[in-house]
Amino acid sequence: MRRATKIGLTVAALAIACAAAGWALTSPNRLSAEELAALPEGNAAAGERIFWAGGCASCHAAPQASGEAMLQLAGGVELESAFGTFVAPNISSDPDHGIGGWTASDFANAVRRGVAPDGQHYYPAFPYTSYSRMSDRDVADLFAFMQTLPAAASDAPAHRVSFPFTVRRGIGLWKRLYLNEQPQVALSGASEEAVRGQYLVEALGHCGECHTPRAVTGGLETDRWLGGRPNITPAGDIANWSETDIAYYLESGFTPDFDSAGGRMAAVVRNMARLPAEDREAIAAYLKAVPPVESQAESEEAAD
Template identity: 40%
Template sequence: MRRVAFLSGGTAACVAVALTAVIAWPVGSAPKPITTEGDVNRGAYLARASGCIACHSNFEAGGAPLAGGAPLKTDFGTFYPPNLTTDPEHGIGGWTAESFAKAIRQGIGPDGEPYFPAFPYPFYAEFSDQDIADLWAAFQTVAPVPEAAPDHAIGFPFNQRWGLKLWRAAFFHDPGTEPLPGRSAAWNRGRELVRGAAHCGACHTPRNLAGGRDPDAAFVGNDALPGGSKAPSIRAGNLAKNGWTVSSLSYALQTGLTPSGDAFGGSMAEVVREGTRFLTPKDREAIATYLLDADGGAAE
């Protein structure tokens, strides 16, 4: 019995040491100074492409743009996107360009704590310094809203942010937005948008029990989206089988209308309303070109 008790005590001690190490384990790296001059218009465009307005605006409740608060209900609890206005207390008015860069590309707040992956920061990891500078310049033009977004409603153990360090180690991967040789400029631009700013895989790729995307099932669809909605497959073969063409998909990203005359619903309707309809025709066509690529496109 003493031996069993000793082993049990030793195991508990090892677990405690390991847990302490994980909690103390620093994540992320200090960003380099952002010295590039930002372009407000390009930043506003990138914010639309990245879904910032759609996620961080609670328009249904009469909220101001980018003031946060729109609930995102998941199996892990309900997440409330934060206030991104220039309010210094409740928004990002007290941030620096460098802390903004770390949040966008690394998913880590100014306090050093990791963000929950409800924020799709893995898709933004390859944003350039120019992208960050442009976004930062655009966000500086947003009027302050002195209201805090509600706290996340997440139960134990998912509310333990130290656990996100393990999640990041397992699921925070390079989004792969860099251009590939031998492909057209339109295809590579579509790749950059689909796998990066537009973060299509956030909804159209299934997730495991830990909330990580399945890399072997990229873009095959997801039947378990927040709020109980679904996202269909957007792999080239499935899109073609369902009658999509580059022209019709480009048009749908502008209007929300499908080849059958139906209209997008749910979260995709919001994506079009607050995001893709603001893209240039060339960028919408690039997205469609990439997704409908006969050689695999998004499923490369």
């Protein structure tokens, strides 16, 4: 009886220890008090550039919105995935339905850590794994600009996901694998322009979220950075494009072969066209400087 009691107590202790470890590992990792204190006062005028570079309107404006309606961030765009359908929420300045009641600290934790003001994890359909690399200045400026935009007094539809993905606590473990602030690639000997482009692509533009293959867990396969479909590395689908070609495409949507951007890329071009020319040129310089990745189809043929 004593032996059975000891075994039972040992099992109970292990269960409690595992539960405590799991709770700790899945807990939200917010920015520190020191990091939040370092946030500067935001400049709304400067924040408009960050808004377009970050593609905020592409997901958070109403579906098919154009013109001034792009600044009405009521949400509603649906993002389909293997884990369910995620719906972009209202991030307008409305205090009840949007983020009008947030502080700059709330916004910084959401953008760079994927944590809501109430401590809940956001789904990584919100590309905070890229935004985690944003500078304090750009975070503050973006928040200041977004507070100037119209309020929308409505809620977007709920996400449509099934168990176990409804248990958001588990995202804490996923973040430990995929959320960091380090550059995705090392640019040895790259120009200052390419280095600036790296920030625009890897952080603000979050280009890798669409152009990098994903593992079954939904995380990016960073060893194939930007080598997805389409592959936008120097060995991929734009291998024959010059930096001028890339910059012009980002401004106009026209390829060197006189084709035009379609699908979600059309929205990206509308955003990129609002940036200064030097930003598009920096992006082009970075895309020519990243390590080449062989296209997946070519890799499969070589394996055969």
